[in-house]
Amino acid sequence: MKKILLGTAALLGTAVMAQGAAAQVTVKFGGDIRFDAAWVDDDQPNSKDINFQQEVRFPITAEGKTDNGLTYGAFVRLRNTGSNHGASSTAGTTNGENIYAERKYIYVGGGFGRLEMGDEYGAVTKLTGFAPAVGIGQLDGNYENFTNSGLFQYVPSNYFNRATKITYYSPNLAGFQVGAGYTPEYDQTGDNNSLLRRVPGTSYNDVVELAASYKGEFGGATVNLGGGYTFGDEDTAIQEEMRLWNVSAAVGFGGFTVGGTYFDNKGPLVNDPSPNSYPTLLGAPLTGEQTGWNAGVSYKNGPIGVAAAYGRTESEFTGTGGDLEDTVWSVGAVYTVAPGLNVMVDGYFVDSESANTAGAVIPAGNDATIVMLRTQLLF
């Protein structure tokens, strides 16, 4: 009997050895290039009627999976500067042509949840939404690059914050999912977080983000609910502390989606991930609180999508005229010509009370009508 065991052990040993390593890492490289043409009619001085804009983004993903199902990987998105959500190019210079690593993070995921560590959007961004959009994005579109929409927002002001952070997401539990994140420095990305390089400014620190979402399906209708709360400490005493919250809902049925959001921003009002979080946009003091809502409807059918959305924000203002209201109406459409090739159009009607010309103490306001055409290529 002993001999039998010995012999079979040798056989099994060889069998197991022959299997080799199975863990496999894949590295994927993609791209998204857009050409925008905009026609603008607004109240701003020296505005040009027609302008073009180009954006290019390259996502790189490296991902592996262990035998027991643990997923690990990294995501890096390279893009050119000058976008509304990235580092801004300075007017009159050519640094909109520079490529930089806009978002970069490492993730580990499995049955226990998922951890994301790096320069990436947080839990509020990923678990809550706003008015449904297609194509260029309507309220999420690029009108900010072509006219002054003042303090108008359609999301909480940390929505596009990609400061270095760590975020945990729970698995989806019967439709429910929660996320929690911690950002030590609200405005610092990359290796700027090193204590030697850290510049205490008029930003925020020790920011905590909590968010939850629910996704469900009831008799053919999909329901998406989300809520988020963010709080943090101000760097200097002249600032307001940071308190942001938002709720969002969307219901989908047979190609149609109806949805919207309500948010309350206290602290940073300007949705600008690269720094000036303290509202210095206006010459007169803002007390630093803003509320807003938006709603919209979209319809998608095969290669065609259309959407319309309305958004409104109200910002506290202690100067002449009191609180400032900003609204944006937008309609848009997308047509997918071939896989990876899209033509898109958006129309924006901006009515901003807070928009200002440089240096003025009392905002002059701005009315703008913009039509934007985009050709997008995805590979």
Added chain:
Amino acid sequence: MPSISKPQRPTGLGRFPLVVLAGTALAVLGGCSGIQSTPEYPKDEMERQYEQYGSLLGGEGGFNLFGGPRRRENTDQGSAGIGVNSYLWRASLDTLAFMPVVSADPFGGVILTDWYSPADTPNERFKVNVYILDRQLRADGIRVAVFRQQRAGGTEWRDSAVTPETQRQLEDAILTRARQLRLASAPQS
């Protein structure tokens, strides 16, 4: 405007454990209760774009710099081309790669090896038959029969007993390998 002197709020050192605690509590909650837990996480904007608009290159967008299943394998992950489950089939061949194979029939799902003597036990030899019984990847979809002979002096061999445990262990090895192959080619989440 806020006043200059403010009460101290808890700092980040105090808050970080709070976040971790909240996260852990939820993870534990999900683990113990009967609620179904799915490891699904919010998708990146780029992923959603690819899903909605596709890619010039076809597939799920982007191209593989290295690693990853080839496009062809991507499309027939099931059992197209062969009559039995492809993961079990490949796993069986992988696991028995160290033995000479006499016959391998992918339609009937039968793999027969020749006699093989492990180097450290030259006085005994083995032969293995593997039967793949199902098109689905399931634990009872594979059956292994192991034959063993011992040298009875000279060139004569005599049949000898094999523990059922050996056959089960070989089946386990094949199933483990099949699981690895399945995971490696599963769509990345």
